[in-house]
Amino acid sequence: MDKFKKVQDLITSAEADVTKFxxxxxxxAGTRVRKAMQELKNLAQEIRSEVTEKKNSAK
Incomplete structure (x- = not known):
């Protein structure tokens, strides 16, 4: 759940740069947006892995 909160925070913090770009x-600002999107991608992949692991361990 912490990583999901980080995703929300990252989106919020990148919003101003998206508007500027x-x-x-x-x-x-475009460079900062690209960096934020890469971080989002990495966090999303970590969350996907955790969800899959948790789902499979429940079986």
Whole structure:
């Protein structure tokens, strides 16, 4: 559950940079968005692995 909270926090923190990139054409904000998306990808994969492990251990 902690990792899911981290995903929510990361999305919230990246929101300003997404706006800066898409509305303001700020290239540096785009770099920060890409970094945040990579972190989201990694966290999502960790969560998927944990869910699969927990699901399989319940059998």
């Amino acid at each position: 898409y509305d303001g054409r700020n290239a540096a």
